Amino acid sequence: MSGKEARSIVYGPVAELPEQIEESLNINISELPATRRICICGMGASALAGEVFSDYIDGSSDIPLSVIRGIELPGWVSKGTTVIALSYSGNTEETIIAYEEARSRGCDMICITSGGELGMRCVSNHTPVIELPPGLLPRNAFGYLLGSLAAILEKMNVSDAAANLRRLIPELKRYRDARTSDDDCVVKDISMMLMHKIPVIFSLANMRSSAIRWKTQINENSKFLSFCGSLPEFNHNEIVGWTGDAKNNIFMPVVLYDDNASNVVRWMIDAASDVLRDRKIRTVTYHIGGSDNLEKNLKCIILGDLVSVYLADLIGSNPIAKDRAEDQDSLIIREDPQNG
Numbered sequence: 001m002s003g004k005e006a007r008s009i010v011y012g013p014v015a016e017l018p019e020q021i022e023e024s025l026n027i028n029i030s031e032l033p034a035t036r037r038i039c040i041c042g043m044g045a046s047a048l049a050g051e052v053f054s055d056y057i058d059g060s061s062d063i064p065l066s067v068i069r070g071i072e073l074p075g076w077v078s079k080g081t082t083v084i085a086l087s088y089s090g091n092t093e094e095t096i097i098a099y100e101e102a103r104s105r106g107c108d109m110i111c112i113t114s115g116g117e118l119g120m121r122c123v124s125n126h127t128p129v130i131e132l133p134p135g136l137l138p139r140n141a142f143g144y145l146l147g148s149l150a151a152i153l154e155k156m157n158v159s160d161a162a163a164n165l166r167r168l169i170p171e172l173k174r175y176r177d178a179r180t181s182d183d184d185c186v187v188k189d190i191s192m193m194l195m196h197k198i199p200v201i202f203s204l205a206n207m208r209s210s211a212i213r214w215k216t217q218i219n220e221n222s223k224f225l226s227f228c229g230s231l232p233e234f235n236h237n238e239i240v241g242w243t244g245d246a247k248n249n250i251f252m253p254v255v256l257y258d259d260n261a262s263n264v265v266r267w268m269i270d271a272a273s274d275v276l277r278d279r280k281i282r283t284v285t286y287h288i289g290g291s292d293n294l295e296k297n298l299k300c301i302i303l304g305d306l307v308s309v310y311l312a313d314l315i316g317s318n319p320i321a322k323d324r325a326e327d328q329d330s331l332i333i334r335e336d337p338q339n340g
Contacts, residue, residue, distance in 0.1 A: 013140040014221070014305040015180060017298070018172040020143025021165055027130060027148060029155045033108050035082040038065040038158065039073065040149075041098040042086035044216065045138045046112075049086060049145040051209035052301075053153060053161055056294045058206070063158050071097040079106035084152065086145060088138035090116020103127075112148045114141070139220055142213075142301075161294065168295055175299050179306055186333055187303070190254075191311040193284050193331050194218075197252035201228040203300075204258050204265065210297045211256060214304035221308035222315065231255070232268040239272055243279050252284065256300050259289040277330065287334045 040050030050067040057065045068074070071094045077083065083102035087095040090113040099118060103109055109127045113119050114134040122129040130148045132141060147165065154162035179187055199218055203211035211228040218226040229238060242248050253276065257269060276283055286303070290296040 011180060011306055011309050013136060014217075014309055015176060017143040017302055017305065018169055018176055020141070021147040021150075021172070022169050024132075024144045024147030025151055025162055025165060027151055029130070029151055030128065032110065032128070032152065032156045033082070035063065035108065035156060035158070036080050037063060037076070037082070038153075039077050039081055039083045039102070039107075040065065040067045040086065041073075041083060041095050041102070042067070043069055043092050043094050045142050046086035046088055046092070046095070046145055048209060048213055048216070049142065049149045050084070051212060052146060052294070052297055053149060053159065055206055055209050055297060056161055056164075056292070057153075057159050061159050065158070068098060070094055071101070073098060073101050073105070077102060077105060077107060081105075081107045082156070083107040083109055084149065085109065085111045085113075085118065086149065087111075087113050087116065087118050088132060088136070088141045088145060090114060090118040090120075092118070096121070110152060112145060112152075139217065164292070164294055168298065171295065172298055172302065176302050179303060187306045187310050189331055189333070190284055190286070190303075190307050191314055193282070194224075194252055194254075194307070194311055195314060198250055199224065199226045199252050199254050201226065201254045201256065201304075202231050202234060203228075203256040204231055204261055204269075205233075206293045207256060207258060207297050207300065210300035210304065213301045214254065214256075214308075217305055217308035218311065221305075222311040224311070231272070232265060235268055235272050239275060242281060243275060248281060252282065254284045255286065257285050257287045258293075258296060259287050260296070283330045285330070285332045287332070289335065 042050060047067055047069045054065050054067055085095050085099040096118055103125065111118055111122045111127055111129040112132065113129065114132040119129060132144045132148065150162040150165050153159040178184055201211040201214040208230060215226045215228040218224050273283065273285065288296050288300055290299060
């Protein structure tokens with residue numbers, strides 16, 4: 001059995017993110033108009049593709065990009081704004097409403113969808129549309145959404161994200177292969193720590209999309225409650241609840257630790273972690289490095305996707321996992337750059 005076949009049996013389509021991105025980056029896109037600002041409309045995994053590039057573009061482009069999750073568009077969305085509507089199914093009601101509102105304001109429109117009602121409206125209104133492969137759960141089509149959006153942003157000269165993704169594909173495949181190897185315990189160890197807990201995922205502001213993805217994948221794949229938050233904002237309010245509430249033992253903090261953060265920020269995160277350890281609060285800390293926050297976000301997203309599926313399998317097939325998990329202390333993982 002090949003490595004790909006083994007991954008497919010254990011993890012299914014969540015392990016195919018690099019291949020989905022690679023395939024969708026090769027789509028043929030006609031010329032698109034220049035823009036002064038971009039508004040991305042979507043919900044769930046569709047919106048998350050926008051969040052990833054919002055994290056990335058904030059530090060690399062002079063064209064603002066905002067993600068709207070809902071039906072009400074900001075007042076600045078008007079003629080001169082490019083609105084990109086993302087709905088994998090094409091039937092997301094909020095996105096369809098936002099699409100029609102943006103059209104009524106004279107915005108330049110682009111859609112990414114596999115069909116549905118949004119696809120039909122695009123045909124009727126002559127709206128440029130990127131068609132995605134149908135038949136997947138939206139959360140399992142994330143790579144297609146991500147790659148298609150990157151290709152659009154590249155065509156509009158808004159961002160070099162598509163070129164950067166092409167460069168990253170081999171590294172993302174290597175990282176995925178390392179995490180799904182039989183010899184690797186990272187996914188298993190993190191999943192065991194999260195058994196019978198409510199995970200709360202923390203990241204720096206420039207990696208918030210990976211924290212959101214962890215939360216939503218645990219919600220949908222593992223069927224757990226999960227929440228996410230931001231560091232170092234955590235130090236100004238939430239830490240009081242963690243250290244003062246006797247019910248905190250039902251939660252498990254998971255820190256996506258950016259090893260490339262500034263010394264000041266890392267000192268703030270370390271200080272918060274020390275407080276939690278002093279209060280005997282068990283934590284998972286995952287140290288991630290990379291050339292930029294796009295690489296770090298996508299590696300963390302791959303890891304979180306795998307954890308969510310492994311955790312779901314543990315819940316359904318491993319009745320002794322609870323006893324094993326409660327014997328473990330806090331978990332700190334520092335990746336070896338040469339091995340994943």
